[in-house]
Amino acid sequence: MAYLAYVSVLKKMKFLVDTMLGRIARWLRLFGYDTEYTQSEDDDILYRAVIEGRTILTRDIDFAAKAGKFAYLVQSEILWDKLREIVLEFNIEPKLKLTQCPKCNGRIHEVEKNSIEFLVPKYTFLTHDKFWQCKSCKKVYWRGTHVDLAQKDILTKLRLE
Ligand SMILES: [Zn+2]
Numbered sequence: 001m002a003y004l005a006y007v008s009v010l011k012k013m014k015f016l017v018d019t020m021l022g023r024i025a026r027w028l029r030l031f032g033y034d035t036e037y038t039q040s041e042d043d044d045i046l047y048r049a050v051i052e053g054r055t056i057l058t059r060d061i062d063f064a065a066k067a068g069k070f071a072y073l074v075q076s077e078i079l080w081d082k083l084r085e086i087v088l089e090f091n092i093e094p095k096l097k098l099t100q101c102p103k104c105n106g107r108i109h110e111v112e113k114n115s116i117e118f119l120v121p122k123y124t125f126l127t128h129d130k131f132w133q134c135k136s137c138k139k140v141y142w143r144g145t146h147v148d149l150a151q152k153d154i155l156t157k158l159r160l161e
Pocket of ligand 1: 101102134
């Protein structure tokens, strides 16, 4: 099953993203990375990163200096440039995977079609066979809907083609 193949190749890298990089968190989750978003104070962020083994991504130069090896200072300013920088820095495969919920970072797993019949639009239910669901927030996903961009468009946006 494709889903398991995806899981097996995932790197163990986990991220903790601060308020300046909220949209980045969503994309890293879509790429299959365990990425938590935080609005906590600096000391709490650093503590959590150490305890949970996460790499902090921040645009705050002072905080990055303070956090040392636990943080990576993102230099780029535009969304796609930021994402490109992170993808290259951490050798991330910019490929959409259905393993982390882009909304809440919960684990996504494939579910029986019949179990989500009343959770998706009728047309969607009739025209798709495979569905996935977040274990935490229960949001249902299916191919083609969890992001607006096709895989090829992502590579173009990231200038990685
Ligand atoms: Zn979720």
